[in-house]
Amino acid sequence: MSRLLITNAKALCGTHPAELRRVPGRSMRSLPAIADAWLTAENGRITGFGPMDTFTGIADTSGLRVIDATGRYVLPGWCDPHTHTVHAAPREEEFVDKINGLSYQEIAARGGGILNSAAKLRAMSEDELYTKAEARLHTMMQQGTVAVEIKSGYGLSLESELKMLRVARRLKEALPLQVKTTLLAAHALPAEFKDDRAAYMKLILNELIPQVAAEGLADFVDVFCETNYFTVAEMEQVLEAGAAHGLPGKVHVNQFTSIGGIQAAIKHKALSVDHLEVMTDEDLEALAATPLADSPLPTLLPSCSFFLRIPYGPARELMLRDLPVALATDFNPGTTPSGNMNFVLSLACIQARMLPEEAINAMTLNSAAAMQLEHELGSIAVGKRASLIITKEIPSLAYLPYAFGNDHIDTVLIDGTPVRSGTAVA
Ligand code: NIG
Ligand code: FE
Secondary structure, eight states, X not given: OOEXXXXXXXXXXXXXXXXXXXXOGGGTTOOOEEEXXXXXXETTEEEXXXXXXXXXXXXXXXXXXXXXXXXXXXXXXXXXXXXOOOOSOOXXXXXXXXHTTOOHHHHHHTTOHHHHHHHHHHHSXXXXXXHHHHHHHHHHHHTTEEEEEEEOOXXXXXXXXXXXXXXXXXXXXXXXXXXXXXXXXXXXXXXXXXXXXXXXXXXXXXXXXHHHHHTTOOSEEEEEESTTSBOHHHHHHHHHHHHHTTOOBEEEESSSOOSSHHHHHHHTTOSEEEEOOXXXXXXXXXXXXXXXXXXXXXXXXXXXXXXXXXXXXXXXXXXXXTOOOEEOOOOBXXXXXXXXXXXXXXXXXXXXXXXXXXXXXXXXXXXXXXXXXXXXXXXXXXXXXXXXXEEEEOSOTTHXXXXXXXXXXXXXXXXXXXEEOOTTXX
């Protein structure tokens, strides 16, 4: 039986009421915290916490791991609800093309982009894909990520989409972090279907979704709803088929153009609407007019904006309308070759003008909710997983995003067990 005691934490942050499912935008500036605190966990779950003057000691210390967190903050681990972590290879040649002035869309039109990644993925064995993704996830855990969503979308055929999702399932079984998986077959039209979109849609709707659901290979469905990719009507078909098989939608919308994807996602009760770099007032108002419980979580991906030099999602406008904003990396070889949530935190504050507390709520409880893990993760509450970040000795919480590009993490615990042990671990 694994047992954990953390003492003397400078503060335990994110001590929201256990029943809180998501933090609405106007409340996001408040990150509840307990100063000078202790926390206990057993068998991976938080069993108690409070200020040090309420700590009465632990009689039975057998098998107890004690961490003295003097001078350090304890936070819920990062939840990353939008990634393409399973992919074959980086695409730094396109990065150089971008520096030379080509846009993401121009590179895709020349045969680069998603189809470039699909060709490489189809040629790669399941084992090799697994090994590469496993290494990426190890790095992400060192950076504080305790839960991750992983999409397919570089297979673009029955066989290769299933291959990607099988790799994700193996990762879920083998690694300590929580993994949720998403079928993103509607990511780009594969070359062999370029003259017959309807046939590719049929493959997704009539074969892939039923098979993935039957084998329990995915938790969600996704569509890249965008000019030159998939239409709103096609996205609606995928969301309907997903819903019929118990798979809610998490969709790519409004990355480059606003074409009605938000309104359709609301209509089909999607779990999240992701990207949102290009938003009209109508898009914002449509989200704001939806009751909180039904409203798809707006999920912003600031490191994609950074890498592509496109606008940052309108975090302040969303929060002003009381919408619960979530943050994710979008880790993928084309638009975000980084799975580092700490960099997302800095960009969210520096570029999207989120307050540190707002951004931390967005990458803990709200991002847990964006993958239906809010009952397990995202805050410090009795019964939740003891998946926590212990910082180095830092002067304040704002120092985390402020001193960008530096590593402020000392220790990362997943289910009460260190996956990274710093000096705080005795
Ligand atoms: O979320 N925009 C669509 N999908 C990915 C990029 C995929 C790629 O370029 O490989 C994204 O940015
Ligand atoms: Fe993405």
